[in-house]
Amino acid sequence: MATIGGLTNSTANSIRGYGGLASGMDRDTLIEGMTYGTTSKITQQQQKKQQLEWKQNAVRAISDMMIAFANKYTASLTSSGNLFSSMFWGRNNITTTGANSKFVSVTGTASAANAITIMGVKQMAKDAKWSSSKAVSDMKVQTGEIGKTLDPNAIDSTATGDAKYIVQDLVGKTLDFKYGGSSYSVTLGLTKSDGTLYDYRTPQGIADAINDQLSKVEVNDNTKLSDLVQFQVGGSGNVEITGNPGSNELKVVGGDRTALDLLGFPSKEDDGKTNKEWNLSSTAIGETPLDPDKLSHNITFAEKVAGKELTFSYNGTSKTIKMPTADELDGTNDNEAIRESIQTQLDSAFGKGRIKVELGAAGTDDEGKLSFTTYNPSNNTVDTTSTLTLVSGSSDLIGANGVLGIKAGATNRVNMNESLVTAGLGLKDSDFDANGNRDIKINDKTITINKNDTVNSLMKKINDSGAGVQISYQTVGDKFTFTSTEKGASGSIKISGTANGADSDGSAFLNKLFGIDSGDAVVNGGVRGQDAVVAIKYNGSDDVVELIRDSNSFTVDGLSVGVKGTFGYKLDADGNVETDANGEPLFDSDPVEIDARVNTDNIVDNIKSMVEEYNKIIELVNKELTTKPDRDYSPLTSEQKKELSESEIEVWEEKAKSGMLYGDSDLRSLSSDLRFIISGGNMEAFRAIGITTSTLYSDNGKLTLDESKLRAALETDPESVEKLFTSKAGTDADGNKTFDGIATNLKNVMDKYVKTLGSMDTKGILIKKAGSTSSPMSLTENAFYKQLAEINKQISKLETRLESERDRYIKQFTSLETLISQMNSQSSWLSQLGGY
Known part of the structure; x- marks a missing residue:
């Protein structure tokens, strides 16, 4: 052991x-x-550290109070109470009086109060503006000739009998691939990005269609699926799938079984799997050649349309209707059967007589076309206020493969994304020259229009032309509106056309395109804007000044004025302004007087708060400066704290913390600066407006406020009060000596002691001493x-x-x-x- x-x-x-x-x-x-000697020294240092931390916190408490005060009253111009802000002292309470004051609104800050009277408004400013004289569309939704406008790949022109509509059997089927652990599925669509149809009826058409759709599948930022997989057809007619896998595994792992069978990759049971997998590390070749007879089949008109759906929106309410059944379509008068079925269902959906469905008669331009027009059932007239839109429908009915030859979104207003000849404006190919073009002029700017322009692209072309106008389309009113980009009288709108055949001056073209009558001002001299003409008189002068402005809102001597109607000018029986012998306009006896006053309540409340917070700073500074420390209470050691309760520790430390800043030289200097915040030369002036320094020495320079005196001074001469607060020592324009105002002195004191901006050398005395969270740099750079x-x-x-x-x-x-x-x-x- x-x-x-x-x-x-x-x-x-x-x-x-x-x-x-x-x-x-x-x-x-x-x-x-x-070891007592060493542990005693450690305890002494720890107590010294604790006392220093308490000192630091005590100084920061004063700094924080002063920083908050400065941010509110002297430093931050964004503060609503900043004493140097023009908004604080400004005459912001603006009122108008007089019978015609309803025609004038006034806001802002007036530097010269009560100086302006508005005698009258002769005319309002108007930007040049023109709108179509009539509805511009034909007010109907119209299909193409039923069954005659399909994509060539959708109809078999060689077919005998009625079964002439082609169904491509690969459409809608899927092919699945696996590359580098990720799976990709490609659905074989019918329509290309340009709106035409893919052709899956020939080997090469299939290869092109699949490759094109592979190019739209992203594998990563730089690689498409078409970069890895390519379909082609070999000389024997077999599909060949070539892979470019690099170091990754690349496979065809399945897809729709019908698709695989048609492509010559028959699906078989393989170890319990539904489909085989074809590894594309080398070319995969179909087991059987393509059989064109199996790639598509034909159906009849009835089979193509029977039971298919169309969805209409009438004034915001949508309803779906169905096409007739196969039994109702017997091949003898199918178009009429469709019309009758749709009419019956629309009557039921939206109300009888509200939407009329018509079939174009043989031998007319509208032969075989269905048209849908909104009507007023009470008098059986066209309802120009209601909107009707073909929202959507089965692909066999609308779109490139639809027998109705119409696109989703077609409306009885202008079809904004359709070409000009199909947008419902009544324009035809014959309205354009041999190249499909036609020129118009807007404000002498020539703009070439092509028949294939959509309404949206035409509007953009006009807006971007530099002609100085902006065109927009108002759907409800079914009108185009032109507005000048120049304000007031600077703006004008003039539109002219060019000849084309019988349309010698282009007026017929402009009428169809924009709804411009030949006698309209926009083509006869043009439409011009006008400026506002406002008569004002400066108080103390008999002269009337007519202001000419390009807007109905303008600024006069710090006031933002808005005029909302004409008044004041005396008019004769013909509406002309009457004048005196000198040719000066005459006015009625109801001018609009403007009264601009300071917000006295707001200023008084802020100054009152400023005085209260300033006095609290003085109290705190002098309390810390004059409170003597109690030498009987030193910071507790950890061993001493173990012997006391929490409440006992709190009481002890409260006494130990007191007097930390007793006699501090920096606080003594601060107390002295605060005591004389009112410059001696301004004493009497401040006394006159109700702000004085307390006469009690123990108050250490606290301010007192007489609200009634301050309020009276603000009501009579607010500018003088502002000067008294914000003035700087020096000499004014008249050679009189000036003194620093309260706001100036406060700012100087705050900057001297608690400035938080700039380098440590330029920061305030207390910030250098103890740091502040308002100045992060100072937290590790201060003396403490x-x-x-x-x-x-x-x-x-x-x-x-x-x-x-x-x-x-x-x-x-x-x-x-x-x-x-x-x-x-x-x-x-x-x-x-x-x-x-």
Whole structure:
């Protein structure tokens, strides 16, 4: 068994309570006494550190209060209470009086109060603006000729009988691939991105269609599935799938069984799997060649449309209708059967007589076309106020493969995404030249229009042309509106056309396109905007000044004025302004008076708050400065805290913290600066407006406020009050001596002691002393922080010394214990020899 003397230093140190087993001495108590000098020094440093931290917190409490005060009243211009803000002192309470005040609104800040009277408004400003003279669309939704406008890939022109509509059997089927652990599924669609149909009826058409759709599947940012997989058809007609897998595994892992069978990769049971897998590390070749007879089949018109759906929206309400059944479509008069079925269902869905469905007669431009027009059922006239839209429908009915030859979104208003000849404007190919173009001029800017332009693209072309106008389409009114981009009289709109055949001046074209009548002002001289003409008179002068402005909202001497109607000018029977003998306009007796006042309540409330918060700062500064420390209460050690309750610790530390800043030189300087916040030269002036320094010496310069005097001063001469607060020492324009106002002195004091911006050299005295969370840099650069860092170093050195002393004494006591133990053993042995 190891003796105590054989323990390591760390072990001995951790079981100090076992010392003295041989000697009977309380080793730890003895060591504690022997190291008392060092532990006392550590305690002293820890108490010194605690006191310094308390000092730092006490200074920061003052700094925080002063920073908050400065941010509110002197530093931040965004503060509503900033004493240097023009908005704070401005005449913001603006009122208008007079019978015509309803025609004028006034806001803002007036530097010259009550200086302006508005005598009248001769005319309002108007931007040049023009709208179509009539509804521009044909007010109906119209299909193409039923069954005649399909994509060539959707109809078999060689078919005999009625079964001429092609169904491509690969459409809608899927192919599944696996690459590098990720799976990709490709659905074989019918429509290309340009709206035409894929052709899955020939080997090459299939290869092209699949490859095109593979190119739309992203494997990663730089790779498409088409970069890894390519379909082609070999000379024998078999499909060949070539892979480019690189170092990854690439497979065809399945898909729709019908698709795989049609492509010559028949699905079979393979170890319980539904489909085979074809590894594309080399080319996979179909087991059987493509059979064109199996790639598509034909159906009849009835089979294509029977039971299919169309969804209409009428004034925001949507309903879905179905096409007739196959029994109702007998091939003799199918178009009429469709019309009747749709009419019956629309009557039921939206109300009888509200939507009329008509079938174009043979020999007309509308032959075989269905048209849908909104009607007023009470008088059986066209309802131009209601909107009707074909929202959606089965692909066999609408779109490139639809027998109705119409797209989703078609409406009885202008179809914005359709070409000009199909948008419902009544334009035809013959309205354009041989190249499909036609020129118009807007404000002498030539704009070339193509028949294939959509309405949206035409509007963008006009808006981007630099013609100085913006065009928009008003759906409810079914009209185009042109607005000048130049304001008031600077703006104008003039539109002209170019000849084309019988349309010698382009007027017929403009009528169809924009709804412009030949006698309209927009084509005869143009439409021009006008400026506002407002008569004002400055008080103290008999002269009337007519202001000409391009807007009905403008600024006059710090006031934002808005006019909302004409008034004031005397008019004769013909509506002309009457004038005096000198040709000056005459006015009625109801001018609009403007009264601009400061917000007295707001200013008084803010100054009252400022005085209260300023006095609290003085109280706190002087309390800290004059409170003597109680020498009987030092910071508690950790051992002392163990002997006290939490409440006892709190009471003790409250007393120990007091007086930390007693007699502090920086606080004494601050207290002195605060005491004289009102410059001596301004004493009487401030007394006159109700702000004085307390005459009690114990108040240390607190301010007192007489609200009634301040309110009266603000009501009579707010500008003088503002000057008194914000003035700076010097000489004014008249050579009179000026003094720093309260706001200026406050700002100077706040900057001197708690400025948080700039380098540490330019920061405030208290910020340099104790730092502040409002200035992050100062938290580790202040004087107290540096002193605390030195104390921490001293504590660390003393703790290292204490540890060394303890280890040395433990070794000595351990050696003593070992020696005593050996002596005890020898004594015992000698005692045993004496027995012999």
